[in-house]
Amino acid sequence: MFNKRLQEIAENQLLEATIEEIQKALDNERITSKELVLMYFQRISRYDQEGVKLNSFLEINPDALYLAEALDTERKQKGKRSPLHGIPILLKDNIDTYDRLHTSAGSCALEHHVAEKDSFVAKQLRQAGAIILGKANMTEWANFMTEGMPNG
Numbered sequence: 001m002f003n004k005r006l007q008e009i010a011e012n013q014l015l016e017a018t019i020e021e022i023q024k025a026l027d028n029e030r031i032t033s034k035e036l037v038l039m040y041f042q043r044i045s046r047y048d049q050e051g052v053k054l055n056s057f058l059e060i061n062p063d064a065l066y067l068a069e070a071l072d073t074e075r076k077q078k079g080k081r082s083p084l085h086g087i088p089i090l091l092k093d094n095i096d097t098y099d100r101l102h103t104s105a106g107s108c109a110l111e112h113h114v115a116e117k118d119s120f121v122a123k124q125l126r127q128a129g130a131i132i133l134g135k136a137n138m139t140e141w142a143n144f145m146t147e148g149m150p151n152g
Helices: 004-014 019-027 033-049 064-078 120-127
Strands: 057-060 088-092 131-136
Touching: 004 019, 019 033, 033 057, 033 064, 033 088, 033 131, 064 131, 088 120, 120 131
Parallel strands: 088 131
Antiparallel strands: 057 131
16 A cells, blocks of 8 residues: 655655645645655555554544545545645643544553543544544553652
8 A cells, every 4th residue: 555656755845844744735836645645655664554653643543544544535626625634633631632543641540431422622633634543642541640750
């Protein structure tokens, strides 16, 4: 699914790119949101799930590719909604999303919790056309229970 052209674009153009630079590439049809999601999936696989195993992701959105394709179609038919249209983003695991992702706040006690509605942040991001790629790992309850926990 991931080809050499996409890998070259990812390594040479998008690794340090700003959202504005990515939008220009999307506007000029040098890349699609679907290809962008595939690039991030490949990078996650390489550095987070294999290799050094950073363990920075708790969960990947199983609908991300579908959402990217839909947003690519929308961009072609109606133009982009906002500067975030088609941009994959990652949310911390304490931000509720009403989809197939869980929200555990880093706690095993909430490991299977599914939110009943989007948080304000998630709702605004979706309305802007951002693609919620997944949930990032975090310390349990975002260090709520202690004053001395080192941040990580």
